[in-house]
Amino acid sequence: MPITTDNLDIRDDAQIFSGSLGTGDAGNIRIHANILEILGKGSAIASSTNAGNGGNITLNIADLLLLRGGSFISTTAGRSQAGGNGGNININSKFIVAIPKENSDISANAFTGTGGNVQINSQGIFGIEARPQPTEKK
Template structure:
């Protein structure tokens, strides 16, 4: 939905009532809904109807830009109900509105209900662009706003409307309504060790008395940036590899010196009659015969 080609008339989808008759309901199913340039998706009542209709939208994502409006408002009766079911995100820019406000003509009527289910997505706005989610009233009671999302950015709950981007369920003269916001995002600080702001003063060690019972000590490795150490982390250049295997002695190769070949200088005859070459002749004691 947007504006006409000549820029004079805003287009939209309407199920409105201008008299005393009932306002119809409207249901949209789409992958992407874009409402911009003053266009509206409306189930409002500008007459004397007691209540506006219901607007149900099932979409992958919704973009409201440049005063794009989703509304179920009344001038005098109770505001209608708006239910948004999103697979992804809701983005609100440049004065866009989601409203079930009642009594816009300063008349009675309670504010309607707004339910936004973006369990897997986000709701995103810009703080100073006056993009609002409202279930307000004038003399009646404020409506009820229920939001479930992974996170809300740029819009804040406030007691009354302001020039900023608001989430309000207020009443000018009646009782304020309720706003319930369930943010499902995970706190990134979970699982971290809480470290003291200032290091503790070291205490001197106490001596051990013989025979006494002493409690055992402990060692805690905090790791970098307060995170516990992980055995699967990569080593960096400051880590030193230490081999704790037992030292082994290298066995030396024992080699026998080769036998030296010596030239024979003689021979001897054994008692068995074998002749053996020898390098050195054995000395033989000479016998001197006796003369008779």
């Protein structure tokens, strides 16, 4: 069941999270909104597993996705030699904005399996650039 709302603010270390602490797969996250703001270090939309496959994150944002202050959108599978393939991240938003030098990230990773794919469809992306590894957190 997706989250559907006009405006969604995730701030002050709040998270929308799906995960598995055992060997199961993480659940999927789907959000439909006009505006989605993820604000502040620790604020996130995330899917994570210890040993299963990561869940997919799908964001359908009509107007604006804003990332600020070290926030993140992430799928991660497996930890400490445990397998699992990463989930995929699909973002459809008219505009995506991240403030440069605030270290907000979008990532799909796996510890030993295949990392997920990140697909972004947007008319304008500002302040985000592709990097071979995550930005260093300060």
